Amino acid sequence: MTTVDRSAARTAAQPPGVSRRRLLAAAAAAGAGGLAAGAAGGAFVQESVRDEPAALATVGATRVPFHGVHQAGITTPLQAAGHLAAFDLTPGASPAATRREAAALLRRWSDTAARLTAGEPAAGHDTGIARDAGPSSLTVTFGFGRGLFDRTGLAARRPAALAPLPPFSADALDARRSDGDLWVQIGADDALVAYHALRALIRDAGQAAAVRWQVRGFNRTPGATARPRTARNLMGQVDGTNNPRPTDEDFAARIFVPAGGDPDWMAGGSYAVYRRIRMLLDRWEHLSPARQERVIGRRRSDGAPLSGGPDAQESTPVDLDGRLADGTLAIAGDAHVRVAAPESNGGAAMLRRPFSYDEGLRDDGAPDAGLLFVAWQADPARGFVPVQRKLDRGDGLSRFLSHEASALWAVPGGAAAGEYVGQRLLEG
Ligand SMILES: C=CC1=C(C)c2cc3[nH]c(cc4nc(cc5[nH]c(cc1n2)c(C)c5CCC(=O)O)C(CCC(=O)O)=C4C)c(C)c3C=C
Ligand SMILES: [Fe+2]
Numbered sequence: 001m002t003t004v005d006r007s008a009a010r011t012a013a014q015p016p017g018v019s020r021r022r023l024l025a026a027a028a029a030a031g032a033g034g035l036a037a038g039a040a041g042g043a044f045v046q047e048s049v050r051d052e053p054a055a056l057a058t059v060g061a062t063r064v065p066f067h068g069v070h071q072a073g074i075t076t077p078l079q080a081a082g083h084l085a086a087f088d089l090t091p092g093a094s095p096a097a098t099r100r101e102a103a104a105l106l107r108r109w110s111d112t113a114a115r116l117t118a119g120e121p122a123a124g125h126d127t128g129i130a131r132d133a134g135p136s137s138l139t140v141t142f143g144f145g146r147g148l149f150d151r152t153g154l155a156a157r158r159p160a161a162l163a164p165l166p167p168f169s170a171d172a173l174d175a176r177r178s179d180g181d182l183w184v185q186i187g188a189d190d191a192l193v194a195y196h197a198l199r200a201l202i203r204d205a206g207q208a209a210a211v212r213w214q215v216r217g218f219n220r221t222p223g224a225t226a227r228p229r230t231a232r233n234l235m236g237q238v239d240g241t242n243n244p245r246p247t248d249e250d251f252a253a254r255i256f257v258p259a260g261g262d263p264d265w266m267a268g269g270s271y272a273v274y275r276r277i278r279m280l281l282d283r284w285e286h287l288s289p290a291r292q293e294r295v296i297g298r299r300r301s302d303g304a305p306l307s308g309g310p311d312a313q314e315s316t317p318v319d320l321d322g323r324l325a326d327g328t329l330a331i332a333g334d335a336h337v338r339v340a341a342p343e344s345n346g347g348a349a350m351l352r353r354p355f356s357y358d359e360g361l362r363d364d365g366a367p368d369a370g371l372l373f374v375a376w377q378a379d380p381a382r383g384f385v386p387v388q389r390k391l392d393r394g395d396g397l398s399r400f401l402s403h404e405a406s407a408l409w410a411v412p413g414g415a416a417a418g419e420y421v422g423q424r425l426l427e428g
Helices: 020-032 035-051 057-061 095-117 146-151 191-205 251-255 281-285 289-296 336-340 384-394 396-400
Strands: 081-089 139-144 182-188 209-218 270-279 355-361 367-377 401-411
Touching: 081 095, 081 146, 081 191, 081 367, 095 139, 095 146, 095 182, 095 191, 182 191, 182 270, 182 401, 191 209, 251 367, 281 367, 281 396, 289 336, 289 396, 336 384, 336 396, 367 401, 384 396, 396 401
Parallel strands: none
Antiparallel strands: 081 182, 081 209, 139 182, 139 401, 209 355, 270 367, 270 401, 355 367
């Protein structure tokens, strides 16, 4: 399990760099200058606060260790900024030569990830993009696509669980933004720290691999809400409530490949399904709030289930059999939470860990924005695939979505210090 080192962290309730006493004093000083101070007064407040050495500890100083049984970035709390990037290996003189290049690349990448997640500069030339910032909860997670096994002569060691995802009727997939030999997921609570890592990893790739696609994602910034809350997506929904929790008895079995599992080199690893899902936001935003809630089965304001009555909270269990006074189902037959629930899918479950994305407007004027859906499971055939099949047939949310890219990655277990991710496969 990933541990988050908060030893240097301030308390969550204290805004970064601002003591309450200091803020009040600064505000009083600005106020004493009278209304004429206007905007300049505001600037003064800002400057005087910045004077003080900031206790920026929570966001900047939080460090997520790179080394461990599992890779970081799976159970790590969602970060505010992220990049997903896929690479294709450059074919060498032979599959064995390509494999040696792939192994050397994973060694360079693991070394860079270990340094950057510790808040240190990259080896050799560092761009300086993240200078002044702490590690900011940076995580870097590496995955292998189907093509890697063919190019490196390792097809016999390819996991059965890495079988291609079946087609779904919601698919409008762009092959250029799908799949790839290698995958990197970067997350950090600072956008510059995340971009710094992306640039360093692309430089490390050198001639060994070329970027196939990359996309930038975001989530809410820690500290933006008065207390930690479940994230919201760009449809305004509280998203992530009914995720498996690390404290659940069956969490590890659902999410991670066990020691002694098949193949052996995937012990401690997981499978990541990636879907770039565009939201048809103009259509969605035309729905009344009540209709939007019915599509999901939860309240917009706080994510409480519609089966829970007026006093329900986000944590109130969903009652799929619950009925309203008029006898109709409180959670509609095609509500997203009903169709996606493990109870409706023979127990199938996954850990959803998405980023939102926004790439401006399309030629037709519609927003090119939505969800970089990333779902983690020990076996996609017992996680994403049955659930997406069911959603494909009867999800009320599906007419507001378009699945535009897709990929499936085998994500090996974490590396111990001195090792690199994927070593058990590439040198086994
Ligand atoms: C195949 C799996 C899923 C896809 C694809 C998917 C897309 C998707 N979901 C939302 C918004 C919400 N999803 C919620 C719950 C939920 N979603 C899935 C699976 C997929 N979602 C599951 C398994 C669940 C949990 C169901 C349950 O057990 O109750 C919710 C409710 C809050 C929550 O529990 O997280 C929202 C909101 C969007 C916008 C989207 C595609 C863009
Ligand atoms: Fe969902």
